[in-house]
Amino acid sequence: MSQYRVLIDTNDEKGLVYKVSTVFFNFNLNILSNSEFVDKENNKFFMRSVVDGDVNLEELNDALVDILPKNTSVEVIAPKKKNIIIMATKEMHALGDILIRHEAGELEANILAVISNYDKLESLVSKFGIPYVTISHENLERAEHETKIMESIDSHKEVDYVVLAKYMRILTPRFVEAYEDKIINIHHSFLPAFIGANPYKQAYDRGVKIIGATSHFVNNNLDEGPIIAQEVIHVDHAYGWKDMQRKGKDVEKIVLSRALKLALEDRIFVYANKTVIF
Amino acid sequence: MSQYRVLIDTNDEKGLVYKVSTVFFNFNLNILSNSEFVDKENNKFFMRSVVDGDVNLEELNDALVDILPKNTSVEVIAPKKKNIIIMATKEMHALGDILIRHEAGELEANILAVISNYDKLESLVSKFGIPYVTISHENLERAEHETKIMESIDSHKEVDYVVLAKYMRILTPRFVEAYEDKIINIHHSFLPAFIGANPYKQAYDRGVKIIGATSHFVNNNLDEGPIIAQEVIHVDHAYGWKDMQRKGKDVEKIVLSRALKLALEDRIFVYANKTVIF
């Protein structure tokens, strides 16, 4: 007896839950948890079920596809560790938080490698026996630099997610498209406020009383991809922007790790530049 | 076409979602939202569905009872305003918050009356055209006092909830049992810390860095009933206990109103001295 995750993304119509639960019943599956969401405005239906039973994955998948509307996306997943690549620049906190969680066995993930444009984090990463690849951007055109990174990523057979743990360079459309819906970023502001460079400096200049962090999938518009998780903390007039930056690290790392965990547990649907999270 | 809320509380077994959704399908109902929870430890299953259609409530109820395990509790509810009585003592903030929400049409409720052991709040309540009943406890045994209150409550035909908006007297078992699972209280601490009298003083003496409020159904053990909602705010060494009391009012009123809203929208199941909230 095993557990499976069933993800369904389809157009809404009457009877969907009935149809899905009929299939589960016929396959003699026990539903451990069930989450559904109907977006009336866009006529969309999303469902994530965790079921328990003895089943052929493909047969279950086919039975669901058969009974559901055309163009339905169905995934039946036997939970296993996903393969991730982490990209970073010089800061240690977000990367370190993931490394410790990985070491503690908290993450359903294999970290295949950490790629950075500096060698500053190599000492930390190599402690954990994880390959560290320095690909300096110096003296390279942006396209050349990204090609090298993409070659490094693509040297691995299967990469489920590319996690930007404070990778401080903007990615080009070519890169983003190559890993569509697979790149998870942490931006150090409560988006959509303070897009772009140095959000803490922007926040300081604006005199805000909260600062925050946003984890999102990356698309071709800077800091405008589907948001996965957001959190804020309070600041006051006594915070200079470097104090904000220091204090913000805690919220950055927590939010990125939370988003990564949601992705690894197959809890995120993406549509209409938004996320549905179960 | 109308909306109905369907509440199911039963023992867990395989196929429950299938059975319920089959009934919905047969009655040609559209599911607007569905929430389920399985408590493996206690082998319990809870479900709240909002459905849309044209249906005879009793027939739908019977069809669900027929197909579900024995001892299942099924409720099919056509949303309508519930009748509530508010009890208060001298403080204005929690009562005032409910009065304003009621006036703004935010609550699915008719306020039948406000009962208090003082006349201090009469001026406020009567502004809103709501009956105010002063039942002083002075010179009365506790049982006599409560009898008078119960008579006042019971003079109304149907009372769905009794809301204690900072009613500062302890209720006896006779009172509590008369309105089982119908009395919603706000306690001014994050329970189970600081049970009983003057929780802010207790909090100050302990030197805590957070204070809070807890809304719960009342049972016969003081401040030990099923918790509906809780919230905290930060304090520091500069807060004396009266400052805590002042600042705590905001969280008290928000938490009580949130709990009341959940109750009015039939979102709360109570079991094992806990709540399931959809």
Add this chain to the structure above:
Amino acid sequence: MSQYRVLIDTNDEKGLVYKVSTVFFNFNLNILSNSEFVDKENNKFFMRSVVDGDVNLEELNDALVDILPKNTSVEVIAPKKKNIIIMATKEMHALGDILIRHEAGELEANILAVISNYDKLESLVSKFGIPYVTISHENLERAEHETKIMESIDSHKEVDYVVLAKYMRILTPRFVEAYEDKIINIHHSFLPAFIGANPYKQAYDRGVKIIGATSHFVNNNLDEGPIIAQEVIHVDHAYGWKDMQRKGKDVEKIVLSRALKLALEDRIFVYANKTVIF
């Protein structure tokens, strides 16, 4: 023996605390609380002291001005109720929260009047015996409409603050300049995100996981004045923009009331389009 608030806003230089505390000592004043802030970047010094003693306000003021750098702003204030005008449109929650706090004696304020461009809130406001002035904007040029409002405001001898409790029309520079640093607004987003109309709709479209509210002084750039207080709450994919709007009301009213309280207690300094809050 009385309490006074002393507010000092000056350029930073060595010995300021020494000089101020020397004056307090010479006037035989007891310091109940003292807050200071030095902004190194802008070379500014702010201080708010609460002192206890028997003193001539003007003499104390003069002694401080004498000893402090040129161009220092000194205010010595004997706490008393400030006069406020509330402006609103149709929504009840933020206005209602202030009315209840006022009724409960929580605010150091006299509410002189509520001015609205609709008569919808008259029933609520008049319950509290507070003058309600409807000044419809229909069939009026913006300038004419504002002139009428300004005349209504200026018919009162002394107005300390104009509180915009969800007043939904944009104010012109003429109006803003007439009440500089006196207009407190609540904007229903975590600024600087979602400036302008319908921020909940904007937030929904962007797919954010938090919504918020910002209280700020009004200046001539829409939603860009000095921020006093901000707060957020979490939302998820199941929130349509009207759900956000409904849930957002709680945070709007709390944040506006918090900002108003800070202003009434003379806790806010404004400079460089920011606030220092003690």
Add this chain to the structure above:
Amino acid sequence: MSQYRVLIDTNDEKGLVYKVSTVFFNFNLNILSNSEFVDKENNKFFMRSVVDGDVNLEELNDALVDILPKNTSVEVIAPKKKNIIIMATKEMHALGDILIRHEAGELEANILAVISNYDKLESLVSKFGIPYVTISHENLERAEHETKIMESIDSHKEVDYVVLAKYMRILTPRFVEAYEDKIINIHHSFLPAFIGANPYKQAYDRGVKIIGATSHFVNNNLDEGPIIAQEVIHVDHAYGWKDMQRKGKDVEKIVLSRALKLALEDRIFVYANKTVIF
């Protein structure tokens, strides 16, 4: 020119700020920040100043002692790294968070050693080149076990703080007294709720809607020492106690690291079983 921290703990009386700032002025010191707190109830005065200048520490200390009331505690501190020992058992998250912060240079601390009653964390700690001492409690009386730990601690010349990063054994009075006001613990509940063993299980059984963590100095009453920092997160009915435990780790590690940072920066005064934190 250097920065110094000046900590003053004394009985309140008129003129204290005047006296202290006079000394600073005479020593030609610039005040970078100043925090004061007067506890009227206990007639106590606390002050923490950061000053900038060229000064002999002992002379400054003596000048302050001379001018202040008898029994005043004065500390003049030139900031430097403090020496800490971490004690842990088997969990990685709180320890790991400190190790990463230490590696990133965020902490004003040297980690002299990690002491554990198991060898489970040795692999992690030794990656960072920090001595790991396993002192098993098996087959030992509690007193014997603690003697061994104390010997290990005392083998270091100077230990400023002993940090219990989820050290899961109760300490005896002898141990606690040996390191009075030096032992910082993280307890995995919002104290005073859920004192003692397995607070998440207690929280689950009580049906709370929030869980939390509390960092405090350890004294001889279990989980009753002066609280330094507290934080909570929301949970719902779907959380079993192991889910609470998993989710609680994030708040545990953030709260412990926050408390440690406050201690390292000399921001904590302890009195009356409470903390004053600047």
